Amino acid sequence: xxxxxxxxxxxxxxxxxxxxxxxxxxxxxxxxxxxxxxxxxxxxxxxxxxxxxxxxxxxxxxxxxxxxxxxxxxxxxxxxxxxxxxxxxxxxxxxxxxxxxxxxxxxxxxxxxxxxxxxxxxxxxxxxxxxxxxxxxxxxxxxxxxxxxxxxxxxxxxxxxxxxxxxxxxxxxxxxxxxxxxxxxxxxxxxxxxxxxxxxxxxxxxxxxxxxxxxxxxxxxxxxxxxxxxxxxxxxxxxxxxxxxxxxxxxxxxxxxxxxxxxxxxxxxxxxxxxxxx
Numbered sequence: 001x002x003x004x005x006x007x008x009x010x011x012x013x014x015x016x017x018x019x020x021x022x023x024x025x026x027x028x029x030x031x032x033x034x035x036x037x038x039x040x041x042x043x044x045x046x047x048x049x050x051x052x053x054x055x056x057x058x059x060x061x062x063x064x065x066x067x068x069x070x071x072x073x074x075x076x077x078x079x080x081x082x083x084x085x086x087x088x089x090x091x092x093x094x095x096x097x098x099x100x101x102x103x104x105x106x107x108x109x110x111x112x113x114x115x116x117x118x119x120x121x122x123x124x125x126x127x128x129x130x131x132x133x134x135x136x137x138x139x140x141x142x143x144x145x146x147x148x149x150x151x152x153x154x155x156x157x158x159x160x161x162x163x164x165x166x167x168x169x170x171x172x173x174x175x176x177x178x179x180x181x182x183x184x185x186x187x188x189x190x191x192x193x194x195x196x197x198x199x200x201x202x203x204x205x206x207x208x209x210x211x212x213x214x215x216x217x218x219x220x221x222x223x224x225x226x227x228x229x230x231x232x233x234x235x236x237x238x239x240x241x242x243x244x245x246x247x248x249x250x251x252x253x254x255x256x257x258x259x260x261x262x263x264x265x266x267x268x269x270x271x272x273x274x275x276x277x278x
Contacts, residue, residue: 001141001142002141002142002143002144002146003083003086003144003210004269005142005144006086006089006090006144006206007086007089007090007266007269007270008269008272010045010049011144012192012195013042013045014045014049014142015142015188015191015192015195016042016192017041017042017045017046018184018185018188019185019188019189019192020040020041020042021041021185022185024040025037025040025041028040072219073219073220073246073248073249073250073251073254073255074219074251074254074255074258075258076217076218076219077219077254077255077256077258077259077262078258078259078261078262079217079262080214080217080218080219080259080262081258081259081260081261081262081263081264081265081266082262082263082265082266083210083213083214083217083262084214084259084262084263085262085263085264085265085266085267086144086210086266087207087210087211087214089266089270090144090203090206090207090210091203091207093203094200094203094204094207095199095200096200100201100204101200101201101203101204102204104201104204104205104208105204105205105207105208105211106208107205107208108204108205108206108207108208108209108211108212109208109209109211109212110208110212111208111209111212112146112208112209112210112211112212112213113212113213113215114212115146115150115151115154115212116150116212116213116215116216117215117239118154119225119237120153120154120155120156120158120237121154121155121156122156123155123156123157123160125157125160125172127171127172127175129155129157130157130160130172130175130176130179131175131176131178131179131182132179133151133152133155133157133161133176133179134175134176134177134178134179134180134183135179135180135182135183135186136151136155136183137149137151137152137155137157137180137183138179138180138181138183138184138187139183139184139187142184142187142188142191143206143209144206144209144210146209146213147216150216160172161176164176215240218240219255220240220241220242220243220245220246220250221238221239221240221241221246222238222239222240222241222245222246222247223237223238224237224238224239225237225238243255
């Protein structure tokens with residue numbers, strides 16, 4: 001999600017809009033009314049975004065899930081091409097290269113790659129830990145290249161969160177959401193400050209994050225460890241392998257086509273974003 005927001009040219013506007021949710025918003029609401037508060041928080045933009053997310057979930061979630069189960073190599077090839085093109089797109093936003101930007105790009109890539117190789121841990125479900133998990137996961141969700149659900153898995157909170165939703169454990173859900181809200185509002189302020197003061201360096205780190213995340217979406221994987229979670233097989237640890245070492249049908253020709261389609265989709269999205277800005 002963070003990657004697509006970046007590619008479509010709305011990332012900084014999204015961070016800026018989230019950043020407007022603060023105590024000043026309450027003052028504006030009290031003194032000037034709903035219309036002024038709505039304008040301050042860029043309500044039309046956020047509402048459009050939420051509607052788009054909702055439509056996507058309703059219309060595409062089942063299809064994507066079906067494809068991931070039946071054609072994993074092809075769907076991951078498409079996403080690999082998509083993310084690969086996004087690295088070039090985000091990298092082009094860096095206006096001045098110097099040793100600092102190069103070092104931070106490499107550091108971001110190494111960190112993201114390292115995260116993709118970690119093994120999920122078991123955790124004791126306490127309210128402080130749930131709060132911390134929610135805050136960290138939401139920060140990951142708005143960073144390009146890092147998955148919030150994967151962070152929950154690493155923290156050992158993926159199954160507890162699913163269980164809390166399934167059994168309607170209001171306490172755990174409320175604490176998790178509180179952590180997510182605090183994390184989102186706090187981290188958006190940090191990101192906005194970094195963009196305002198160190199844009200090139202921030203872009204370098206984000207480009208590195210996306211680059212390092214390619215390991216997670218490499219189409220050909222060998223499963224090392226898995227577990228049934230709420231009746232669904234969840235991959236806990238896997239490693240990337242070359243197509244000729246893949247246990248199933250590598251579908252190399254079709255994978256290449258789908259990768260090119262993903263790459264081309266980003267080029268199209270970039271062109272549409274440029275037309276919008278002009």
